[in-house]
Amino acid sequence: MPWHTRAVRALALSSNFARLEAFALLGAALALTACPTQEPSAETETETETGEPSCLDTDTPGPDIVVNFNSEIEELQLGECVPERLIITGGGVTNLSALSNVREIGILEIRFAPMLTTLTGLENLQRVDTLIITGNSVMPTLLEWDDLATVGSIIITSNDGLTDLGSFPALSSAGRLEIASNPDLTDYSGFEELTMLSGGLELSDSALITDFTGLDKLTTVGGDLSIQDNPALTSFEGLGVTTVNGDLSVVSNEDLSECLVTDFAAAITVGGAEVLNGNKMDLCD
Secondary structure (H helix, E strand, O other): OOHHHHHHHHHHHHHHHHHHHHHHHHHHHHHHHHOOOOOOOHHHHHHHOOOOOOHHHHOOOOOOEEEEEHHHHHHHOOOOEEEEEEEEEEEEOOOOHHHOOOOEEEEEEEEOOOOOOOOOOOOOOOEEEEEEEEOOOOOOEOOEOOOOOEEEEEEEEOOOOOOEOOEOOOOOEEOEEEEEOOOOOOOOOOOOOOOEEOOOEEEEOOOOOOOOOOEOOOOEEOOOEEEEOOOOOOOOOOEOOOEEOOOEEEEOOOOOEHHHHHHHHHHOEEOOOEEEEOOEOOOOO
16 A cells, blocks of 8 residues: 555544544533532531430430438439439538539429528539429528520529529520519519510519519510519519410509509400409509
8 A cells, every 4th residue: 555545544543533532522521511510518518417405305204313412412423414303402412513514404403401501513504494492491592593594494482591593694485483482582683584484473472572673574474473472562663574374363462552453464465364352452543
């Protein structure tokens, strides 16, 4: 075969290979365009991440834990979350510092601990489904509960010598609130950030309470509102309540004018019955 013929064929083959390579590259480019590979964004990954659920929502509580001595609290070595009911009672309890690790607890009941003067050790609590403080005689003040933002019910009753409810600055809503039979308590300061209760509110049998200072932001009571047997109560000042979904009971407050009681009841929305009697009889305008 003449040399010039071989050269022409080689040139043709080279041209064909070039065209095939170009087509291959074009096909690859089209495939990439048609089916792009997308990496998940950091934002999407973050949105799907969740924290660990609380043991109060996932664990079945065991038997009540009852402690009567400081040594028993220390031996428990409780973790951050305790789903059980913890009852602290008896004259052998004087120090709660061994509970400083606890952040969440199902029911915390501090009752009839005649030598317990302070709740220091519980200041790191963030959630308590039910908090009961009752029958303690040498505890003048509760804690500054700076991190306690979630509470079901709060019951503070029959604590002789209690003059200060401490503070609940992170608590804007709760379930039920009962403050009763604390003979040395002079006001309800400490609940300044509380705006709503899903359950009831009971304020009763407080010998020195003259008004409702401390409950200014509380506007909604989801259950019953009961105000009774407060002999020094003379005013509704400090009570921000505008809605009571349950019953309203204002009874046997001997220095509280029936005129003020009637005006208060007329100014708010009450979903249930109204019981207004046994208060100070006055000639109303």
